Amino acid sequence: MQIKQILSLIEEQQMSPDAGLELIRTYRKEQMEKKAEPESQAPSPTIFFKNDWVRKNNIDMPNQQAPGNMLIFDQDNRLFQHAEMMNGDHNRVILVTPDSDYRIERNRCTINPSDESHVEMLMSDLAENGFTPDVVLYLWNGEIREYTEESVNETLCRGINSLFLLSKALMRRNEPVTLLHIYWTRGLNQPFHEAVGGFMKTVNMESSKLKAKTIQIRHEYSDINPPVSEIWDAAISEIQRFQTDECEILIDSHTCYVKGLQPIDIPEHDHGSVTYQKGGIYIITGGAGKLGLLFAEHIAKENQAVIILTGRSVLTADQKERISKLNESGSIVEYQRTDITDRTEAERFIFGVKQRYGSINGIIHAAGILRDSFLVNKSLSDFTDVLKPKVYGTIWLDELTKDEDLDFFVLFSSFSAYGNAGQSDYAYANHFMDSFAMLRSQLSRNGKTLSINWPLLKDGGMSLDSNGINQIKEKYGMTPMRTSSVLEAFLKMLRSSFTSLMPAEGERDKMIKALSIQRNTVRQIKIHLRRNTMKKRNMLRKKKSMTI
Structure with missing residues (x-):
């Protein structure tokens, strides 16, 4: 049974959404096993896409x-x-x-x-x-x-x-x-x-x-x-x-x-001067997650800084150990439990950071949660829960720091912003981040504004099982980004003139073909207009010849 048939049975209520999801997973696994190939050579350099x-x-x-x-x-x-x-x-x-x-x-x-x-x-x-x-x-x-x-x-x-x-x-x-x-x-x-x-x-x-x-x-x-x-x-x-x-x-x-989506090049001369300041104060929301800790380690390695990690969960022993090691590097790294979706808590948190350290130099908003299920089976409470970190969190962080002299305000969005079955809420929330980044740039806030639609990452971000990874590779040519590529791409995007970008790693030609929108180029539009103009001129000539 193919995926279209399974979705049709779910729509006709002849199969429950949960049973359908299980069948789809089984189908994808079988297809991937049939098409299994030995690992190819290393993926091509990172390619960047812009949604425009x-x-x-x-x-x-x-x-x-x-x-x-x-x-x-x-x-x-x-x-x-x-x-x-x-x-x-x-x-x-x-x-x-x-x-x-x-x-x-x-x-x-x-x-x-x-x-x-x-x-x-x-x-x-x-x-x-x-x-x-x-x-x-x-x-x-x-x-x-x-x-x-x-x-x-x-x-x-x-x-x-x-x-x-x-x-x-x-x-x-x-x-x-x-x-x-x-x-x-x-x-x-x-x-x-x-x-x-x-x-x-x-x-x-x-x-x-x-x-x-x-x-x-x-x-x-x-x-x-x-x-x-x-x-x-x-x-x-x-x-x-x-x-x-x-x-x-x-x-x-x-x-x-x-x-x-359209592929774009980030010119070498486009790399600005955004850097991590020595002694700078940086906030990372979702800081206890894999991606948050990855970037905390990245900043600490680049320069000695004060890094405030925040999230709603209690730290595990492993997370505490990683934070402890970061403090040994010369940076000050601490974790504060805060619900950034609550304006009162967010205000108390930002006020506390400013009161203790005097200023804020940069923000990375990496918080997010998942409640995956088909829309027909999703509750409104689950839907709104997914929206909160990326919608409310983005708004309150911007509102409470709009007068700060920030070097950067970065939003960690996702490839899911372009739609993903079972993630109608997550798609909206990430798309909101992308659009808000454009608005913040239009409002001329201090610092570089950037929203990044992260694809699958090897170490961090929202994870998929091997079947899901294989399906994305089969459909788009994308492979999970390596950590070294993630950090290199981050700095390149941060220092670019773009406000919203998606980096990707994998089979370049296949990604461009599968992801890029195929529409009129400027040249095609000019040809179309030129043809219309020629038609009108021909009609005028015919009318003149008839009158003569």
Whole structure:
């Protein structure tokens, strides 16, 4: 039985997700054993990828035909009224707005965004009334202006948490439906919304019936929302030319872009002067983990410094021994138990470091947890637990040190930011880090801002069994990065001009082919425009000859 068949059985509820995962592991193990080959020569030098916007191939707008029954999650009725006018006489449109109470009246509903029972009741009541959505538009997205506990909680509640519950309910229906998450920006990055791209990629990996993507509309006017006609046109366009590898779309001045990985070179002259100061004060969150301790040892080896490790767990004997050895090297290394996801605790921790040592020179945020399972089997509490270290932790660390004269602020993200089956929460959380790094850079904070999408590492990071490692090698050509390559790549990225990068080690050509987005290059776009210009000139010549 192949993986697609197993996923289909899970979707049709003929097999439990846990049993399916076990079968997938067995299948992968058998395939790897069949294709087992002797170890090849050492992997090629580290290659770097950048996740960036690339112009789409399809430049012409499709026909604006009605998409079918539509369910719209919005905070006002502007788009709903436009959709009723445009969607045809035989298709229904239903509006869902956020409220504390559950109500449903004809073509309007209200639900509590954080109440899973409301989402389930909505789907059940709509089905009883003969309504099956072909398209779901999700626009419960507000622009967050200040990062307070209340505003962050509310943004997550009406954003990804509610979208998670909706996606889960749609997947359980097991009927074909397109889900579009739509938001707009006015220049600055919106990490809460942009991170949905990682979540949507995972949804598409886990379901063959639910097709999902996110659309960002870049709007030039700061005081008003984009016209509903622009939102409608963007939605219809993406519905009609849906491609599973185009989960993140940007529309800017009627030009459409798709986000994807592209290989880049870090020029030798690009290596800046970021270094570890002698006597510098450095914080590493997730400091008791393999990756945290690896970088503590790295900093201590480069220069005598004060290294504050922090985490929520109690140290093991082995961890205590490693920290003790670091103190023998001349550096001061200590561990403080702190929940960096709690703003009060985070504030107390940062204040304590500054009070004791006077300043902070650099931060490496390496905290993270996993709760892997398919979305249909994942609880909201598990989902939010995974988000906390990378979302709340990133926000509070930045807020509490934004006025510090930092040399660097580094976020340890993951390859999972680009989507990974069983990790919809982890994909969102890491994608959030990538987008937040861009925002922090846009805000001109002190120090180098960098988010690193670490792939599998030989010594550190989130681990996989041998079957998972073999599967990634088979699919992408990637092998776990050696420790020497990790540290060398880190310094190279830290001293580069880039804000978000993914290093990788393995079969170079295979990685580029498997990971890079294949879209129009600048040269191809110029050729396309040149051909259109020539066509117009030929038409004008024909018209002139006819008039003569």
